[in-house]
Amino acid sequence: MDNFTYHNPVKIVFGRGSIGELPGLLPAAAKVLVTYGGGSIQRNGVYDQVAEALGGREWVEFGGIEANPRYATCMKATEMAAAEGAEFLLAVGGGSVLDATKFVAVALRYPEGRDPWEIMLTRDAVASAAPLGCVMTLPATGSEMNGNAVITRDDVPEKLFFSSAKVYPQFSILDPSVTFSLPPRQTANGVIDTFVHVTEQYLTRPNNAPLQDRQAEAILATLVEEGPKALERPDDYDVRANLMWSATNALNRQLSCGTVGDWSSHRIGHELTALYGVDHGQSLAVVHPAVLKYLKDKKRDKLAQYARRIWRLDEADDDALADAAIERTESFFRSLGVATRLGDYGIGPEAAALVARRLAGRTMKVCEQVDLAAEDVEAILALAR
Amino acid sequence: MDNFTYHNPVKIVFGRGSIGELPGLLPAAAKVLVTYGGGSIQRNGVYDQVAEALGGREWVEFGGIEANPRYATCMKATEMAAAEGAEFLLAVGGGSVLDATKFVAVALRYPEGRDPWEIMLTRDAVASAAPLGCVMTLPATGSEMNGNAVITRDDVPEKLFFSSAKVYPQFSILDPSVTFSLPPRQTANGVIDTFVHVTEQYLTRPNNAPLQDRQAEAILATLVEEGPKALERPDDYDVRANLMWSATNALNRQLSCGTVGDWSSHRIGHELTALYGVDHGQSLAVVHPAVLKYLKDKKRDKLAQYARRIWRLDEADDDALADAAIERTESFFRSLGVATRLGDYGIGPEAAALVARRLAGRTMKVCEQVDLAAEDVEAILALAR
Numbered sequence: 001m002d003n004f005t006y007h008n009p010v011k012i013v014f015g016r017g018s019i020g021e022l023p024g025l026l027p028a029a030a031k032v033l034v035t036y037g038g039g040s041i042q043r044n045g046v047y048d049q050v051a052e053a054l055g056g057r058e059w060v061e062f063g064g065i066e067a068n069p070r071y072a073t074c075m076k077a078t079e080m081a082a083a084e085g086a087e088f089l090l091a092v093g094g095g096s097v098l099d100a101t102k103f104v105a106v107a108l109r110y111p112e113g114r115d116p117w118e119i120m121l122t123r124d125a126v127a128s129a130a131p132l133g134c135v136m137t138l139p140a141t142g143s144e145m146n147g148n149a150v151i152t153r154d155d156v157p158e159k160l161f162f163s164s165a166k167v168y169p170q171f172s173i174l175d176p177s178v179t180f181s182l183p184p185r186q187t188a189n190g191v192i193d194t195f196v197h198v199t200e201q202y203l204t205r206p207n208n209a210p211l212q213d214r215q216a217e218a219i220l221a222t223l224v225e226e227g228p229k230a231l232e233r234p235d236d237y238d239v240r241a242n243l244m245w246s247a248t249n250a251l252n253r254q255l256s257c258g259t260v261g262d263w264s265s266h267r268i269g270h271e272l273t274a275l276y277g278v279d280h281g282q283s284l285a286v287v288h289p290a291v292l293k294y295l296k297d298k299k300r301d302k303l304a305q306y307a308r309r310i311w312r313l314d315e316a317d318d319d320a321l322a323d324a325a326i327e328r329t330e331s332f333f334r335s336l337g338v339a340t341r342l343g344d345y346g347i348g349p350e351a352a353a354l355v356a357r358r359l360a361g362r363t364m365k366v367c368e369q370v371d372l373a374a375e376d377v378e379a380i381l382a383l384a385r
Numbered sequence: 386m387d388n389f390t391y392h393n394p395v396k397i398v399f400g401r402g403s404i405g406e407l408p409g410l411l412p413a414a415a416k417v418l419v420t421y422g423g424g425s426i427q428r429n430g431v432y433d434q435v436a437e438a439l440g441g442r443e444w445v446e447f448g449g450i451e452a453n454p455r456y457a458t459c460m461k462a463t464e465m466a467a468a469e470g471a472e473f474l475l476a477v478g479g480g481s482v483l484d485a486t487k488f489v490a491v492a493l494r495y496p497e498g499r500d501p502w503e504i505m506l507t508r509d510a511v512a513s514a515a516p517l518g519c520v521m522t523l524p525a526t527g528s529e530m531n532g533n534a535v536i537t538r539d540d541v542p543e544k545l546f547f548s549s550a551k552v553y554p555q556f557s558i559l560d561p562s563v564t565f566s567l568p569p570r571q572t573a574n575g576v577i578d579t580f581v582h583v584t585e586q587y588l589t590r591p592n593n594a595p596l597q598d599r600q601a602e603a604i605l606a607t608l609v610e611e612g613p614k615a616l617e618r619p620d621d622y623d624v625r626a627n628l629m630w631s632a633t634n635a636l637n638r639q640l641s642c643g644t645v646g647d648w649s650s651h652r653i654g655h656e657l658t659a660l661y662g663v664d665h666g667q668s669l670a671v672v673h674p675a676v677l678k679y680l681k682d683k684k685r686d687k688l689a690q691y692a693r694r695i696w697r698l699d700e701a702d703d704d705a706l707a708d709a710a711i712e713r714t715e716s717f718f719r720s721l722g723v724a725t726r727l728g729d730y731g732i733g734p735e736a737a738a739l740v741a742r743r744l745a746g747r748t749m750k751v752c753e754q755v756d757l758a759a760e761d762v763e764a765i766l767a768l769a770r
Contacts, residue, residue: 001400001622001624001626001627001630002400003399003400003401003402003403004397004399004400005396005397005398005399006396006397006399007394007396007397008393008394009392009393009394010392011390011392012389012390012391012392012642013390013688014388014389014390014391014642014643015386015388015389015643016388017386017388020390101482187689195724208626208627209623209626209627209630210606210607210610210611210627211603211604211607211627211630211631212630213604213635214599214603214604214606214607215600215603215634217599217603218596218599218600218602218603219599220598221595221599222595222596222599225595228593237386238386238593238594241593241594241643242386242593242594242595242596245386245594245596245597245642245643246596250602257397257399257630258399258400258626258630375590
């Protein structure tokens, strides 16, 4: 096991009716900027619950944050927050709204005359951020209990991330019942995003960390069990609660304690979203099986363990186990109604070289054991045709 | 799943050489009171590492905190901390040292003229506590990542606990290599204490929380695998690291998210320690199998799941599975060299009625489904003869 530091001070308030606890969670007198997305919170009653909980307090709102939130939108929200003198940011929505709000929190405190987009490129530590909290309405990104955010810039186009302890939400409210109304596509995407958050931390080199392995397997087994149920019975509270808590646990840094992550599927997937607009979950459903196939030799030990423990396979040798487990993974994604090949999304074979070229220009390692070169990325995407 | 709030701001610094990170963790100018136990930290080099890390800083020390730390000792340490003007408490040792230090932290800020022992009896919320941190040297209690403390008063005699977010350590340093020198008895006790922390939260009524179930099973399976190895190869770093991280995860409130705990084995075990001086781990090895036997009908569903998933049993029906799993649990404790019957510790059958009478005077519920009456406690201990 590697050395590590773990520190996650986010307060989670989980359960039916938990939006009603907002008044006790917000700083007493702070003016609040409420951020949200395309209006689903107005249709499902969450907006009204939040407005009621804020009753009597001074607050303003910024709506219209899109999926794969854009830099330009974040900068508009930052301007509004500054103009209104908002002292606390409350994100109400899914990971996109929360990620955008984290970026706004940084931008609000960024040195005058400089562009906060810099943090996506330089990886410099964030010096300061405005305080924020969230009401999470879509279990998927884990953003509610971490300091990560992914922002898209469509003038470039780029989809990049930053990570900082300064943007941990002070609190995250998770009421599973607000997810009853999610469309099947978003439910399925969320299950896949959560699943791949776990496997990017688990299907790596062996690390002598059996507890962390099993904590990862705990989430995977739960997703395999509960994911299909959520599509069949969208208003089953316990099923929704189990998916929601799984998503939070998948990316709150617990699984990475003393272990090493991969993240190549996310990195490559982000490029597909930036270039072709596929949903984040869809991009992972396409890329992840291909990454596992391509890196099978390096990941064989863990793939075999995954085959035995999650898919209950008993093929004779590790290689056959690995193959079968990758096949089961792809089938699982398809069983949720999410297509797993580039062609299913109308993306032609030319995407492989294009994405490879873009990633070759990045400085970050995209696999836990090796730097993937452009030809590796191209070969991976060729496996996803 | 039940509603819950989870908030655990303890910073964990884990790994080889992590004591060297102390200077960056302590508040800049605060005078430190270092608390420790019977001197093992002087023999294994931890004292010297801490002293070196504190170099140049103003600090004082209070040694001699005993296993099952006593109220009288805590009050002496409180006097010293007050007299010396200590502003930060640094516990260096196992759960006993840390629990005592948590009590000192409360006592230091307790209203003048009142006795801090009150918090053990009234269950009132702790209003304030001095800041503290720890260097944990014995994986067992989980005290390094929670707000619990158990203190013994030998004039009464009583062994009682309190729990407060005010006494979360600001940081906990865990270096598995300092546990190489633990005697086998303490290693085994630590494995059993960790195991029962998990089962008290897991072997309850079914709660529709499959992720939390599997997170519990992750720890149990790891203990079954790694516990015996630690006795065979006491200086295997990864084995010690896995046990240490398991102990922290067993009682950092994660497993109790949305679920209900039992804790009757701990409550009854504390009485045996208070009355007869058996180690805490030993008391659990005696009481827990008896509790499971006595409450088998109420816990059958979870016992059967535990039998299948942890012990890989495939008996025909749930009742046979439950019986076999309880037997395997007791055998596991014995395989670690810890005796599991009252008679093994020279405790006669009269203990049953005595403990039952003492617990009958308590106000707290000792089982997640029913209040155990005096005759239940007596019957449980009769099963532990």
